[in-house]
Amino acid sequence: MTGNTDSKEGLPDGIGDFGFVGSADLRTSLQSDYAELEKALQGELWKSACVLAGSIAEAALLDYIDILGHCSATQEDLAREMLPGLINAAVGIDVLTASQPQAVAWSLTDLTQAGRDALRSDSDYALRTVYLMSSAVKDFRNLIHPGRELRLREKADRNIAMAARAFVDRLILELGRESRRRFPYSAEDVINKVQCDEGARTVLLDIVRKTRPSEISRLLVDLAPKAYLDSLSLLLNAPGPVQDQDDLDFFNKTPDDVNVADAKSLCKWVTQAYCLAFDSASTDQKRAALHAIASLLVKRSSSEVTNIELHLLRMPTLQYASTEDQLLIVGDVLDRIQVYPSGKRFIESGGGIGAFLTPEQSAGLAETLLGKGWPLWGPQSTGKEAKDFLRREYSIMPADSARSVSAVADRLRRKLGTVKGSEDRAKSIQELLDYWDRGSPPPDGVSHSS
Structure with missing residues (x-):
């Protein structure tokens, strides 16, 4: 093959960018699969390329529907849906969120029917082209089973493989654009708002709700705990008197200057941002956040750990922790x-x-x-x-x-x-x-x- 087989020159930014995917593990897996797809095309492994393209598309759509669609269907139900149906559901998310308030999670049938009707109408939807392109890989599962492949006369050639890659590129591009439209904010945006505008809880809640799912993970695991500990450090090391020499709870400190007062207020608002983000997170993200808390118990000082457990950690949320992390946190709190x-x-x-x-x-x-x-x-x-x-x-x-x-x-x-x-x-x-x-x-x- 010529060097043009996998060239992506001239394509828009966002091709191969899985930043919209909520799970860090899934994002890494999809990036790895996409690299394998490129290698398969270079090696003229047309069948492998089609299978990889189909699996990437399915996984990306499943994650997108799960996070953005507030769908009542289980992961098992979604996994049984074929690619065209998943695209219908993705379009249905846009249709239903624009036309009606969401009181409860929509069923998969609601989403797919809304998407199917929209794609048949004259309305312009970004995923319409993606839907038409999906024919290149809509039956990719048949290629995985030799008997079914032979019986149905499924065959992958260069043209189909290239069309499959083009479909994946367009799908990822459109899902990324739609995700960024719905979730324009990053973890840094949340922390910056807290630092420059303390007390704006309503606005803060709106920002958290519109923060990209992948950024919610960064906020919970990294940025919010760091911002909290940085502010807490100013309070724990402040020269001002405390009610009890051994009492390291920052709420009992008497600030001597505006910097310490600001740090005290910032601790409170970072805590609130953390709790808002935790409540909006997926189960996997909550588990990761609690694992980060458990890791801090090992690495941080007694005063820092006490305040983390008192303010960032809410005991009922331990239901989301792994057994190992739950045992560690509960044991430490009891101590x-x-x-x-x-x-x-x-x-x-x-x-x-x-x-x-x-x-x-x-x-x-x-x-x-x-x-x-x-x-x-x-x-x-x-x-x-x-x-x-x-x-x-x-x-x-x-x-x-x-x-x-x-x-x-x-x-x-x-x-x-x-x-x-x-x-x-x-x-x-x-x-x-x-x-x-x-x-x-x-x-x-x-x-x-x-």
Whole structure:
């Protein structure tokens, strides 16, 4: 073949650019497949080129529909759809978002029907040409199966292979353009807005919603944690007094100058931007964000980790973490709850950790909060915060973990009841046990009678 086989001179910017793809792993895979497609064309491997072109197109469309279309179909349902149907669905996204508010996720049937009707109309849609070009690879799956290929007389030659590459180039170009139109902002845009216009929550939310999916990943994994830690560093190293020498929570610092005040405010708004982005992220992006948090636990100082867990991390979001990351984060938070003053701040900041505790961890938490916790919360503490925290967490614990907590509480009540001067503590624990019993049947095998 001549050197012109895979030449892309004169083609618009965006050819072979998979920046619109939401998943970093998928983006890397598609870039690798595209490079293999180029090699297949150079080597005159026409069948391989057609198969690669078809698989690239399918994967790109599946990701596009999944992220932009808010489609109710499962990944398995989408994967069963043929290429023309996926293009119909991609067009349907544009049609439906322009014509009606989206209260719920659209079905795949809604999207494909809307796209099919639009392509048959006189309206101008960027993907119309792509749809017509898709005939080059619409049956590429048949080429993967030798029996089907022979039975259906499917054959790939140079012309079809070149048309397949042209189809992929045009598809990627149009998907990228549409993605940039819908999502014009980058991760840097979010951080820049926070830095120059603190307090504009409505505008910030709009920017986050219109940030490219791939940029949401960068924001959660890299830029937002870095911006938070940079601002936190100014506060932790500020010369101003703090309420307690060991209390490293930036909310307890008294700023001496406007720079520290600005850093305090920026920490709050970076935290809000991070939470808004996390809530808009896909499940995979949330998992990656939590993995980044887990990595920071290993690399950062105690004061930094405490503030990260108190502000960037919200305990209910641990449902998206991998098992390994979840165990690490939960274990670290439990360790910090046992230490004053960080334990007091974790209790005051809200809960949610109970849903992820094993029976052993739950028992340890109860022992800390009820058995030895009250002296840890400071000289003025009555233990009410600790008891209220445990009451809330108990309500969301797995049944076996809740039984462990109840058993520890009952044992401590009995023990304190025999210690002179501890009657009030024993009575308080009994009230807690009574509260749990009123809310649900007593845990199996646990008696709260004297």
